[in-house]
Amino acid sequence: xxxxxxxxxxxxxxxxxxxxxxxxxxxxxxxxxxxxxxxxxxxxxxxxxxxxxxxxxxxxxxxxxxxxxxxxxxxxxxxxxxxxxxxxxxxxxxxxxxxxxxxxxxxxxxxxxxxxxxxxxxxxxxxxxxxxxxxxxxxxxxxxxxxxxxxxxxxxxxxxxxxxxxxxxxxxxxxxxxxxxxxxxxxxxxxxxxxxxxxxxxxxxxxxxxxxxxxxxxxxxxxxxxxxxxxxxxxxxxxxxxxxxxxxxxxxxxxxxxxxxxxxxxxxxxxxxxxxxxxxxxxxxxxxxxxxxxxxxxxxxxxxxxxxxxxxxxxxxxxxxxxxxxxxxxxxxxxxxxxxxxxxx
Numbered sequence: 247x248x249x250x251x252x253x254x255x256x257x258x259x260x261x262x263x264x265x266x267x268x269x270x271x272x273x274x275x276x277x278x279x280x281x282x283x284x285x286x287x288x289x290x291x292x293x294x295x296x297x298x299x300x301x302x303x304x305x306x307x308x309x310x311x312x313x314x315x316x317x318x319x320x321x322x323x324x325x326x327x328x329x330x331x332x333x334x335x336x337x338x339x340x341x342x343x344x345x346x347x348x349x350x351x352x353x354x355x356x357x358x359x360x361x362x363x364x365x366x367x368x369x370x371x372x373x374x375x376x377x378x379x380x381x382x383x384x385x386x387x388x389x390x391x392x393x394x395x396x397x398x399x400x401x402x403x404x405x406x407x408x409x410x411x412x413x414x415x416x417x418x419x420x421x422x423x424x425x426x427x428x429x430x431x432x433x434x435x436x437x438x439x440x441x442x443x444x445x446x447x448x449x450x451x452x453x454x455x456x457x458x459x460x461x462x463x464x465x466x467x468x469x470x471x472x473x474x475x476x477x478x479x480x481x482x483x484x485x486x487x488x489x490x491x492x493x494x495x496x497x498x499x500x501x502x503x504x505x506x507x508x509x510x511x512x513x514x515x516x517x518x519x520x521x522x523x524x525x526x527x528x529x530x531x532x533x534x535x536x537x538x539x540x541x542x543x544x545x546x547x548x549x550x551x552x553x554x555x556x557x558x559x560x561x562x563x564x565x566x567x568x569x570x571x572x573x574x575x576x577x578x579x580x581x582x583x584x585x586x587x588x589x590x591x
Contacts, residue, residue: 256348258282261314264295265332267347268340273322275330281313284348297341316340354416354433394430406441418473425479429467437474444478444501444519459501461485472497472513481519488525500537512549524559
């Protein structure tokens with residue numbers, strides 16, 4: 247079996263160019279030094295660039311064979327004498343900037359060798375697609391849809407009637423979008439479902455009556471939503487995802503949820519209906535958020551937590567139910583001591 251290379255090896259660049267892209271200072275090394283590739287710090291070979299920002303890999307840093315290292319000033323003394331040193335404030339962010347220059351196709355995989363609109367796609371005559379839209383085989387574009395230039399609709403995706411999608415977006419393979427207005431530069435990964443019914447029933451002993459969900463989903467610019475995530479449309483108002491928010495795979499967002507700008511939501515989080523996340527909230531994986539609560543601006547929720555009450559702005563909470571992390575850590579320490587005492591007896 248052949249060993250395919252999915253991302254083309256970049257052309258060699260100089261250390262000086264890397265420093266410019268990364269916003270880094272060359273602490274040691276020749277700006278004309280040629281960098282031929284990138285790699286992990288523990289597997290680097292001659293000519294490669296690596297980054298370091300996690301002390302768990304400190305022993306790997308001290309023995310790396312990399313040609314150059316992106317590193318914070320506090321760790322520059324640990325870089326071997328054989329490697330050039332690029333000092334930056336946030337090595338991981340600088341690394342991201344460099345990779346985006348070297349591997350632009352990894353940001354949004356390119357569509358190659360297809361016509362603008364595949365002969366095997368189904369596009370309703372009333373749909374309005376600006377010049378430069380790409381629709382791959384098997385995709386379905388329904389009546390009244392509007393799609394901006396530079397947007398790619400990948401294979402077997404379904405865009406339902408009346409949906410609006412802005413410019414330079416990607417709708418991943420097998421994704422489904424309905425009852426939605428989507429801004430510019432939005433990336434929906436494969437299998438994302440947007441705008442389906444929220445989970446709404448008037449429950450009772452004689453059976454459960456379905457409540458029609460008559461809202462929409464509004465997704466603002468520069469949002470990225472991971473594979474197989476679901477975003478329900480609003481019940482009686484809109485579900486909203488704010489500008490710049492990044493959502494991981496397999497997240498469930500219920501009806502009427504409002505997510506602010508530049509939030510980060512990690513895999514397998516569930517957000518119940520009518521919850522509100524203000525700007526810059528971060529939620530760790532496998533956490534749950536109860537309906538109708540508000541998580542304040544900049545708050546952070548640890549993984550595997552349950553948010554059952556409002557969280558103040560800037561709060562750091564964890565546990566089930568979620569509580570301030572200092573309190574949570576104290577309680578866990580006390581439980582550990584009680585368990586150890588019980589074992590001792």
